Amino acid sequence: MKKIKNILVLSFLLNTSFSYTQLFKNLSSSYESYSAYYLDDSKTGDFNQEDRFRSNNYLNLKSYLGRNWNFEIQIESYAPSPLLNYSPNFKEIGLSTFKIDYNIDDLNISAGNFYEQFGSGMILRSWEDKDLGINNSIRGLNAKYRINDEINITALIGNQKKGFKYSKGYIVGFDSEFDLSKITKNNSTFLMGLSYVGRNDQRTKSSFYPEMTNLISGRIDFSSNSFYSNIELVNKSKNPIVIFGSLSDNFIKEGSAFLFNSGFFKNGFGLDFTFRRLENMSLFSEREAFGNVYNESIVNYLPALTKQHDYSLTNLYVYAAQPNVSFQSKDLTKAGEIGMQADLYYFIEEETFLGGKYGTNLSINASVWNNLDGNYDYVNQNYDVDLFGFGEKYFSELSLEIRKKWSTKFDNIILFVNQFYNKKFVEETTGEVESSIVVLENTYKINDKKSIRLELQHLSTKDDTKNWSAFAIEYNLNSAFSVYFSDLYNYQNPTEEKKVHYYNLGGSYSKGINRYTINYGRQRGGLVCTGGICRYVPESTGLSFSITTSLF
């Protein structure tokens, strides 16, 4: 009832003379709608859940009320049901977020739902990702104050959003940033940050551990003309480990994180290196949300530090960061991850033998991630891990990408990837996969408006479900219309019935700020990862369409 009331109030406001007051003079909005009609599939099975038609809708309204005040609301509807893979906490229609901002000089105060990140997000990040069904905004108060050019502070308190609900416990945070560049010379920048986050979980009261979990983090950041380096250290206070879905009363451990990053770049060349170690680092606004498949109640952001791929076959065996303690069996015990990643970018000059007329872009990425090495005592549920010991390998990858423009009309992207994926440790199932992937992307511009893009991919492996092939063809008819057809095929799957074509046919129309898409096809199930966050999705077949529009 309350939700209907919200809508009625809103439509009333819009219909009265209010519309033309200051409030609506500076109103802006955006609307996104994603719908699907799921079908039975003779190959992959019938759709056996409620509601074949499902739709997610987001309406965001913002108003700039003069110089100092901003107001924002977001209404969401998941009717009759949310799309597959979205949390059941997204139900029907309701006011999802609201926020009032007050800005004066160097002070900014927000009341309502706010998004925030401290440092690289290892102790706090609240953000929204509609594709992943993540909106872990905090509802409460957030105040930012710029003391002077060198010092900025932020303080916040609130409850975390979970669907249309909120966490029972609260999150409190404080962040400070100091610009110490005056100490250094030659245009270099030297920044320092100190943060604190407290997570109070009243739902899980116990005499074995406190309600409050405290995280402290310190970071330094140095940049000069062609070099940069940064370090971040985190300590997390004692917290119970989740064993087979329940909180342990005697397996209680501290957590920690260490991140080091450095890079060098100069005129056509760039190199970046990152090292990270995570031990028992995941943090949820409610302890019992640990390991939930919808990525709800996440307080901190611990993404996989690997190359983020854009092609379907390079996203089959994707690494997901392993920040947790997990004791599944005697030979499957984890306490976190340790590893590194390096990126190299190089531009081969124009008018050289390898560069050709337009030059050639090369990029190489290498990463390796392992379990923490140490003594794992499965029977007594305890561990003692080394500070810099590399345990069982989770994942490694080496890739080379070449971007080459041959003429004003034709260009190529060639990608080679070599992967090792420890399915047993990452997905907590069985098996290891060693694979090689080749991608060739060709774009041909027919004229200023028309172009064709053809993507060819192949994955070869002797493990898991063997070889895959994939292709996609996209035809851009003009600046507004585009159509595509793609297919993903596990042609060597040892089970004959599982040799399935995951085909998709669709089109899009975009004009200015409006975009409409339609797609018919079959989606692959399994671990699907976007933006460093992964989730398990079931296979599905259906017709889907989306609308995206925003007003100036």
Add this chain to the structure above:
Amino acid sequence: MKFNYIKLLIVLFLITTQSTYSQNNIPSVNIKTLDGKPVNSRSIYNKNGLTVYSFWATWCVPCINELDDIHKEIEKWDEANVKIVAISTDDSRTKRRIRPLISGKKWGFKILLDENQDLKRALNINGIPHTIVTNGNKIIYRRIGYKPGEENDLYQFIVKNSKSKN
């Protein structure tokens, strides 16, 4: 249930038809330089001509294609007196690649970082690539997505509107 849904659509319809005076300025949001220093979004614009804001990320293939295509003919864009600001929405998973990547590509654009997508959200940007053109802080053009060749439309728009400005 269905009733609620219809209500929402009605509200949406009312909004789209009534708000003729909607957001047409760059909102005030703090983003960062690649060194990590705060910059206010309203202070970025070109004082001597138009500004193009291109929202991109290191993992977004069409975004990089667009910026590459502009970069390949950068002289003609420079002549049009336009300032190109590439605003990266890379978060802490991928932001470390920005500096090596732009160096490897030799892009000369001004690059800023919107790490937790505060400016992207304030501008109601749903997906990238997303391109905005402003005269001062006033938004005069917006486009979602990028297809090969669309940089020419953008260039034509800039040439036409730069002339009318002078």
